[in-house]
Amino acid sequence: MHLYTYDSAPNPRRLGLFLAFKGIELPTTQIDMRANAHRDAEFLDVNPLGTLPALLTDEGVLLTEVIAICAYLEELYPTKPLMGSTPLERALVISWDHRIFVSIFEAFAEMLRNRSPAFENRALPGPLDVEQIPALEERGRKRFRGSLELFNQELGDKPFLCGDAITFADIDLLVGVETARWVKESIPEGCDKLTAWAERCRAALS
Incomplete structure (x- = not known):
């Protein structure tokens, strides 16, 4: 490989x-x-x-x-599983991961790729030239903030997104939250459960 x-x-x-x-x-x-x-x-x-x-x-x-x-x-490499250990766990990881990609990573891309001169005519990844749409920057911010507030509610008392153990879904959300600093975004105020979750993720990955 x-x-x-x-x-x-x-x-x-x-x-x-x-x-x-x-x-x-x-x-x-x-x-x-x-x-x-x-x-x-x-x-x-x-x-x-x-x-x-x-x-x-x-x-x-x-x-x-x-x-x-x-x-x-x-x-x-099944040791230290991150994609779930049962059919239901795997389904939950993929479900969360898809939501995170659509609501966080796509929102980040809207913010970054529609405002930065470095992405002129490259508003979407891949080989095609795609023009920027400045209005999508603000839409991306709204999607990002709203999604994290919803994730904060859904996290509840769970240590991690899919239960007691860290999974790839947690990794994806953590990367999405930390990368959003590039566009001056972060976990919204009042999302205390999500803030504590992020600290647990960093500890688990260190």
Whole structure:
């Protein structure tokens, strides 16, 4: 296997925390996104989407979605499970993860990609040129804040999103919350349960 990634970017960081928690080490090539190396012809020959991370399996299959990479590696390295240990637990992790991606990561992308000059004509990830829509920045902020307030309510007295143990859903939400600092967002005031949850996640991952 070979991993192509850029550790500091949000999606690669999701996978990086997964790998670190489980103690998985993979041959890795860092693709400098700040230098637009993910859009160079050399990397596009590997992944025509130009997205990171990307995992080339021993079978020669390229996996380009974080959730798919984690599901695949969980099967190969089941110790310290992060994707759930029963059918219901796995369903809960995927359900939470999908909600987090849609409501947090997409909201973050709306805020960042529709305001930053660095993303001119690249408002969506991938190979297509897509123009920015400035009005989506404010919509993204509304989605982000509202979703975290709802997550705070739903967390209740649970230590983690899916119960007593940390899962990949917790990793994703933590990365989403911390990355949102790039657009001057964070856990809203009054979301004390979510704030305490974030501290538990950091402790569990350290």
